[in-house]
Amino acid sequence: MTTTIDGTALDTLRTALRGPVVAPGDPDYDPSRSLYNAMIDRRPAAIASCVDVADVRATLGFAQETGLGLAVRGGGHSGPGLCLTDGGLTLDLSPMRWVRVDPEAGTAQVGGGSQLGDLDHAADTFGLGVPAGIMSTTGVGGLTLGGGHGYLTRRYGLTIDSLIAADVVLADGTFVTANENHHADLFWALRGGGGNFGVVTSFTYRLHTVGTVGVAVTVWPVDRTAEVLRWYREFLPAAPEDLYGFFALLSVPPGPPFPEAIHGQKMCGVVWCCTADPASGRLEELLKAVEEPAPPAFHFTSPMPYPALQTMFDGLIPKGLQWYWRGDFFDGIPDAAVDVHAEFGRNLPTGLSTMHLYPVDGAAHRVGPAATPWAYRDATWSGVIAGIDPDPANAERIRRWCVDYWTALHPHSMGGAYINFLGEAEDPDRVRSTYGGNYDRLAAVKRTYDPDNFFHANQNIPPAAA
Numbered sequence: 001m002t003t004t005i006d007g008t009a010l011d012t013l014r015t016a017l018r019g020p021v022v023a024p025g026d027p028d029y030d031p032s033r034s035l036y037n038a039m040i041d042r043r044p045a046a047i048a049s050c051v052d053v054a055d056v057r058a059t060l061g062f063a064q065e066t067g068l069g070l071a072v073r074g075g076g077h078s079g080p081g082l083c084l085t086d087g088g089l090t091l092d093l094s095p096m097r098w099v100r101v102d103p104e105a106g107t108a109q110v111g112g113g114s115q116l117g118d119l120d121h122a123a124d125t126f127g128l129g130v131p132a133g134i135m136s137t138t139g140v141g142g143l144t145l146g147g148g149h150g151y152l153t154r155r156y157g158l159t160i161d162s163l164i165a166a167d168v169v170l171a172d173g174t175f176v177t178a179n180e181n182h183h184a185d186l187f188w189a190l191r192g193g194g195g196n197f198g199v200v201t202s203f204t205y206r207l208h209t210v211g212t213v214g215v216a217v218t219v220w221p222v223d224r225t226a227e228v229l230r231w232y233r234e235f236l237p238a239a240p241e242d243l244y245g246f247f248a249l250l251s252v253p254p255g256p257p258f259p260e261a262i263h264g265q266k267m268c269g270v271v272w273c274c275t276a277d278p279a280s281g282r283l284e285e286l287l288k289a290v291e292e293p294a295p296p297a298f299h300f301t302s303p304m305p306y307p308a309l310q311t312m313f314d315g316l317i318p319k320g321l322q323w324y325w326r327g328d329f330f331d332g333i334p335d336a337a338v339d340v341h342a343e344f345g346r347n348l349p350t351g352l353s354t355m356h357l358y359p360v361d362g363a364a365h366r367v368g369p370a371a372t373p374w375a376y377r378d379a380t381w382s383g384v385i386a387g388i389d390p391d392p393a394n395a396e397r398i399r400r401w402c403v404d405y406w407t408a409l410h411p412h413s414m415g416g417a418y419i420n421f422l423g424e425a426e427d428p429d430r431v432r433s434t435y436g437g438n439y440d441r442l443a444a445v446k447r448t449y450d451p452d453n454f455f456h457a458n459q460n461i462p463p464a465a466a
């Protein structure tokens with residue numbers, strides 16, 4: 001069922017905004033409500049596309065006046081589709097895709113609806129970059145507000161560790177710039193507390209030297225998963241911080257650089273990124289070790305501009321697939337967990353389904369657990385299990401595999417998960433365990449900035465009781 005907005009009210013909103021407003025019955029309605037995860041099928045009352053802060057304030061005021069629940073869309077990549085609600089109003093930031101790099105100051109200001117590729121592209125021309133995810137189409141907004149990790153994390157930390165300011169429209173329509181000195185409590189909460197505190201219209205980051213990186217992909221037959229994981233759990237944490245490598249269970253993609261003979265085969269593997277000068281041969285030297293656990297079925301290395309690495313998976317997992325995912329943090333991979341991975345790796349339910357262990361050690365460990373809401377600064381990996389398939393008929397199959405895998409593995413985790421890897425709008429205990437000792441402070445900041453829980457379409461942190 002679709003809730004509709006009275007035509008006069010809709011006209012009022014349309015008049016107030018420079019961006020388009022799409023409602024049920026409009027030809028653009030279905031494309032506008034489609035999300036990265038096609039398993040999510042929600043019918044909002046309207047989607048208001050905001051081109052600037054004035055549009056954001058007008059949309060927010062409209063939602064307050066009409067009592068329509070508001071959801072905010074950055075890149076639309078969240079697994080549980082948090083940016084759309086049935087019968088609610090979606091404030092869509094996707095027209096706000098812009099980046100201004102100041103190479104002298106070493107900073108970048110980024111529009112709240114930008115995608116990672118926008119930032120990577122704009123910064124790379126100066127040989128600069130920000131640690132963020134592993135796909136160019138992920139929204140800067142949701143990723144940063146949840147914490148953000150990627151290929152540069154061992155060297156330069158989480159995305160939030162490079163955030164130096166945010167422009168925010170608050171629940172009452174006030175516009176503020178939050179940084180270490182101004183609205184410092186809000187600035188603290190934005191660095192991991194999700195979309196709970198306001199609409200971030202721009203993020204400002206400190207940039208780091210990046211340029212061309214050394215990239216490698218190593219895969220081993222899936223029946224060698226136990227040996228490879230036992231090797232990887234020792235090798236990676238001891239490796240220098242300019243080497244990053246996320247572990248994966250996968251089916252080999254049917255295309256280059258993989259030889260045809262192994263296309264479609266179930267494998268375990270590591271995707272490596274080395275920020276040392278590719279001409280130095282450091283990556284090749286460090287990765288002589290990949291022969292140690294078992295002979296790889298394929299090992300490939302290449303220098304790559306950082307933005308090119310960030311697009312490596314874009315074509316493989318485009319928008320419109322069915323996704324079901326769950327995550328957890330890990331500070332080790334005990335033998336019992338190795339056995340779980342080996343079993344579920346053998347039983348990957350579809351060609352795109354996967355499990356990744358993303359390193360969150362190195363520079364990310366040098367920030368204290370209370371310095372930002374990211375409580376698990378002692379975690380070595382942020383893990384995600386993702387059932388993925390194009391065919392909706394397989395939705396239950398991938399969901400079941402993911403839930404069974406997660407249930408078997410969870411006892412070997414640290415208890416909480418990366419907030420952006422919670423697969424559903426999860427129960428409050430799960431959100432609380434993710435923030436650990438920082439939860440009460442987040443709830444107190446929420447009470448200050450959003451006492452009525454206006455921003456609730458997220459992994460919600462209700463305001464602390466007065």
Ligand code: FAD
Nearest residue numbers: 074075076077078112133134139141142143148149195200
């Ligand atoms: P949306 O669905 O638009 O938003 C998610 C949440 O953030 C919503 O609650 C929304 O209201 C809020 N939000 C978004 N933008 C704003 C804003 N400007 N102001 C206020 N609230 C906002 N994460 C990593 O850290 N590293 C990875 O390598 C990584 N890889 C991924 C790969 C894939 C294929 C996918 C699908 C996700 C990946 N993620 C990764 C997870 C990603 O960080 C989350 O899905 C994140 O929520 C995406 O942000 P978004 O803006 O695209 O999502």
